Amino acid sequence: MDNGHHPGPNGTSVIPAGTEGAATNKTVVMGAGPGGLCAAYVLSKAGVPTVVLEKAPFVGGLARTIKHQTEAGEFKFDIGGHRWFTKNEELNDIFREVIADELLMVNRTSRIYFDGKYVFYPLKISNALKEIGPIMAARAVADQQLQQVKQKAQPKEIVSLEDAFVNQYGNTLYKLFFKRYSEKVWGLPCDQMSGDWATQRTKGMSLWTAVRDAIVPSKGKVVSLIDEFMYPREGFGRFSERMADTITGLGNQIQLGSGVERVHREENKVVAVTVATEHGSERIEGEHFISSIPLTLLAQIIDPAPPAEVVAAAKSLTFRNVITVNLMLKKRQVTPDTWLYVHDRNILFGRFHEPKNWSSAMVPEGDYTSLVVEYFCSFGDHIWSMTEEQLVEQTIKHLIDDMGLITRDEVMGGFTIRAPRAYPSYTIGYDKPLEVIKAFIGEMTNLQTIGRYGTFRYNNTDHSIETGLLAAKNVLGGHHDLEQVNAEKDYHEIKRIPEPAGAGRKTGA
Ligand SMILES: Cc1cc2nc3c(=O)[nH]c(=O)nc-3n(C[C@H](O)[C@H](O)[C@H](O)COP(=O)(O)OP(=O)(O)OC[C@H]3O[C@@H](n4cnc5c(N)ncnc54)[C@H](O)[C@@H]3O)c2cc1C
Numbered sequence: 050m051d052n053g054h055h056p057g058p059n060g061t062s063v064i065p066a067g068t069e070g071a072a073t074n075k076t077v078v079m080g081a082g083p084g085g086l087c088a089a090y091v092l093s094k095a096g097v098p099t100v101v102l103e104k105a106p107f108v109g110g111l112a113r114t115i116k117h118q119t120e121a122g123e124f125k126f127d128i129g130g131h132r133w134f135t136k137n138e139e140l141n142d143i144f145r146e147v148i149a150d151e152l153l154m155v156n157r158t159s160r161i162y163f164d165g166k167y168v169f170y171p172l173k174i175s176n177a178l179k180e181i182g183p184i185m186a187a188r189a190v191a192d193q194q195l196q197q198v199k200q201k202a203q204p205k206e207i208v209s210l211e212d213a214f215v216n217q218y219g220n221t222l223y224k225l226f227f228k229r230y231s232e233k234v235w236g237l238p239c240d241q242m243s244g245d246w247a248t249q250r251t252k253g254m255s256l257w258t259a260v261r262d263a264i265v266p267s268k269g270k271v272v273s274l275i276d277e278f279m280y281p282r283e284g285f286g287r288f289s290e291r292m293a294d295t296i297t298g299l300g301n302q303i304q305l306g307s308g309v310e311r312v313h314r315e316e317n318k319v320v321a322v323t324v325a326t327e328h329g330s331e332r333i334e335g336e337h338f339i340s341s342i343p344l345t346l347l348a349q350i351i352d353p354a355p356p357a358e359v360v361a362a363a364k365s366l367t368f369r370n371v372i373t374v375n376l377m378l379k380k381r382q383v384t385p386d387t388w389l390y391v392h393d394r395n396i397l398f399g400r401f402h403e404p405k406n407w408s409s410a411m412v413p414e415g416d417y418t419s420l421v422v423e424y425f426c427s428f429g430d431h432i433w434s435m436t437e438e439q440l441v442e443q444t445i446k447h448l449i450d451d452m453g454l455i456t457r458d459e460v461m462g463g464f465t466i467r468a469p470r471a472y473p474s475y476t477i478g479y480d481k482p483l484e485v486i487k488a489f490i491g492e493m494t495n496l497q498t499i500g501r502y503g504t505f506r507y508n509n510t511d512h513s514i515e516t517g518l519l520a521a522k523n524v525l526g527g528h529h530d531l532e533q534v535n536a537e538k539d540y541h542e543i544k545r546i547p548e549p550a551g552a553g554r555k556t557g558a
Contacts, residue, residue: 076524077102077322077333079309080341082110083510084500086292087143087517088339088524093299095525100301100333102324104308108293110341111471111501112510114286119377119461122413126375128468129423130388130402131285132157132278135511143514144279147291151282155407158276158385161226162452163392170390172226181225193219209477211239213247229392233399234425235474236369243475246507282410288510307331309342312351312496319496337524338493341500341517343470348486359489362482366505369472370433374398374422374444377461381416382406383454396447397432398422417461420448428469437465473505487532497523497531508535 076092078085081103092099107113112131117124132155133144145152160167168177178186196219199205207213210231214223231239281287293303310330311323321334340347348355348363388402401422404411412419422444426432435443441463448455483505490498499516501508508516512535519529 075099075335076337076339077335078339078341079322079347080110080500080503081105081108081289081293081303081305082341082500082513083112083289083292084110084503084508084513084517085339085341086289086296087514088341088499088521089296089301089303089517090143090147090292091518091521092524093296093301095521096299097524098301099296100335101296101303102307102309102322102333103303103305104342106305108303108305109286109289111468112285112289114284115375115466117375117377117464119413121377121379121415121417121461124375124377124404124413124417124419125284125411126373126404126419126421126466127285128373128466128471129371129400129421130404130407131510132280132387132407133285133288133510134278135509135515137511137515140511140515140518141279143518144288147288147295148279148281149291151287151291153280153282153408154277155280155387156277157387159388159390160384160386161230161390161392163225163229168226170388172222177222177226185221185225189219189221189225192221196220207244209240210235210242210244210247210475213244214239217247226392229394230390230399233392233394234369234472236425236427236430237474237476241477243477243479245480246475280407282408284404284408284411285510309340310350312338312340312347314351314353314493317492317494319493336495338496339517339520339524340496340498341503341513343502344486344490344498344505345502347498347503348489355489359485362485365482366479366486367427367474367476368470368502369474370426370428371468371471372424372426372432372440373466373468374420374424374440374463375466376420376422376441376444376448376463377412378418378420378455378459379416379461380418380455380459382418383420391452393451396451397443398424398447422448425472440465470502473502473507475507499531504531504534506535 075097076099078089078099078101081101085101086108089099089101111128113128115126115128117126135141159170161170166180168180178189181189196215200216205212207216211223214227218227228239231242235242297303304324307324307326309322310325312319313321313323319338321332322338324331324333345363345366348359354360382405383403385406386403387406388400390400391398401420403418403420405418424432424440444463445455445457445460449457490496497520498504499520500513504516506512515534516531519527519531519534523529
C-alpha cells in the first residue's frame with residue numbers, strides 16, 4: 050500500500066504536501082532546520098505523532114550542505130563552515146548518535162588577516178603582540194592595564210559592543226582586532242550594537258598575566274581554548290539529513306515545500322496552522338506547536354492578530370543577511386586554516402573557510418580544493434544588490450590581487466548562496482521589543498519557540514537543538530524553561546580542565 054512516503058531530495062522520505070492524514074498530529078513543528086528536526090527526532094523516538102512543516106524543498110535550514118557536481122566530481126559547501134561544539138554532554142550524545150560512523154574530529158587553527166599580516170584567532174597573546182611590533186604591544190599592555198584600573202575604580206555599565214570589547218581588551222587591541230571585523234558583520238558602528246553578544250563570543254584575557262605567564266607559568270587549573278571540534282564527514286547538513294531519515298523512518302512526516310502562512314489561535318491556544326503548498330492552502334491541526342520559523346514572522350501571522358504593539362515590535366527588530374561565494378579550485382590547498390577572518394576594509398568579504406581542511410570528502414579526489422567566502426549584508430545595500438557574476442568576480446579579484454592566495458587559472462568556477470536573516474541583530478535597545486513579542490507568545494499555552502531566528506537569539510546549532518530537545522521534553526510532560534538556553538554570560542569557547550590535561554587528540558580532516 051502506498052502510505053504517501055516517497056524518497057525526498059536528501060534521501061529521506063517525505064510526505065507530499067496535500068496528503069490526507071495530518072489531522073491526527075499531536076505535535077506540529079514549523080521549520081526543518083536542526084532545531085525543529087531535533088524536536089521531531091526526540092518526539093519520533095518517543096512514539097509521538099509529529100509533522101514537520103518546511104517552506105524550502107530541503108531540510109537543514111542555515112545548517113545545510115549544498116552539493117555541486119562538476120566534471121572533476123562533487124564539491125560540497127556548508128553555508129559558512131559549521132563546526133559542532135558544546136559543553137553540554139547530552140547534546141554531544143545526540144550529535145554522536147545521529148552522525149555515528151560519519152563523525153570526524155577536526156583540529157582548529159583559525160587566523161585573522163589584517164594589513165597583510167596573520168595572527169591566530171582566538172588571539173594568542175604572545176603571537177598577537179609579536180605581529181603588532183614592540184611599540185604597539187607595549188601600548189596594548191599599558192592600555193589594558195589602565196582600562197582594568199579605571200573599571201575597578203569607577204565601574205562603567207557595559208552597554209555597547211564597543212564598551213564590551215574595550216573592557217575586555219583595552220582600546221588598542223579593540224581597534225586592531227575587533228572593531229573592523231565587527232563592523233563588517235553588523236554593518237553598524239560598534240557603539241550602536243549591544244554588548245550582549247561580546248561576553249559569550251569573545252574572551253578577554255589579561256595581557257599582563259599572559260606576558261608574566263610566558264616568563265613564569267602559573268600553577269592550578271588549566272584554562273584551554275577549544276581547539277578541536279566534531280564534524281560530519283560529508284558536511285554539516287548530514288546532521289539534519291540523518292535526523293530527518295530517523296523521523297520519517299519511524300513513521301512521522303516531514304512536509305517539504307510547505308510554508309506556514311497562518312497560525313490560528315482560539316484565545317491563548319493554538320489550534321491549527323495553514324500552509325501554502327504547490328497544491329494550494331492546507332490546514333493542519335495539532336495539540337502542541339513548536340516554531341523555529343523567524344519569531345518576527347510568527348508574531349505577524351498569528352490569527353487573530355496580536356495587539357498592535359506586538360506587531361510593531363516584530364517589525365522593529367533587524368537582522369543581517371549572509372551571501373556565500375563558493376569557489377571550486379584546481380589547487381591542492383589555499384591555506385591551512387579552519388577559518389580566515391579578513392579585517393581589511395578594502396576587502397568586501399569578512400571570512401572564508403576551506404572545506405577540505407575540515408573533511409577531505411568535501412572535494413573530489415586529487416589536487417582540488419574549494420573556498421566558502423562569506424559576505425555580510427542587508428537587503429538593498431551594495432553587496433546584496435550585486436549579481437552572482439559580480440560577487441564571484443569580486444571574490445576572485447580580492448583573493449588574487451589583495452591577498453595573493455590563488456591564481457586566475459586555478460579557478461574552475463563559482464556560484465553564490467543567499468541566506469537572508471542569518472544573524473539576529475543585537476542593536477542597542479533590541480531587548481525591549483523582543484520582550485514584548487516574547488511576553489505575547491509566552492501567553493500561548495501550547496506554542497513553544499525554538500532555534501536561532503525562532504527565538505531571536507544568536508544561537509549556534511547546539512543551542513538551537515537544545516531548545517528543540519527541551520520543547521520536545523515539555524510535550525512529553527516536562528517543565529523546562531527554554532529562555533535559559535544560551536542565556537549564560539559565560540564564554541562559550543573555554544573549557545576548564547584539571548591539571549594535567551592528559552587526553553590525546555586525533556585529526557580527521
Ligand atoms: C554563516 C553562518 C555560520 C554558522 N556557523 C556555525 C557553526 O560553526 N556552528 C554552529 O553550531 N552553528 C553555526 N551557525 C548557526 C546555525 O546555522 C544555526 O544555529 C542553526 O542553523 C539554527 O537552526 P534552526 O533550526 O533554529 O534555524 P534554521 O537553520 O534557520 O532553520 C529554520 C527553518 O525554518 C524554515 N522556515 C522559515 N520560515 C518558514 C515558514 N513560514 N514555514 C515553514 N518553514 C519555514 C527555513 O526554511 C529553515 O529551514 C552558523 C550560521 C551562519 C549563518
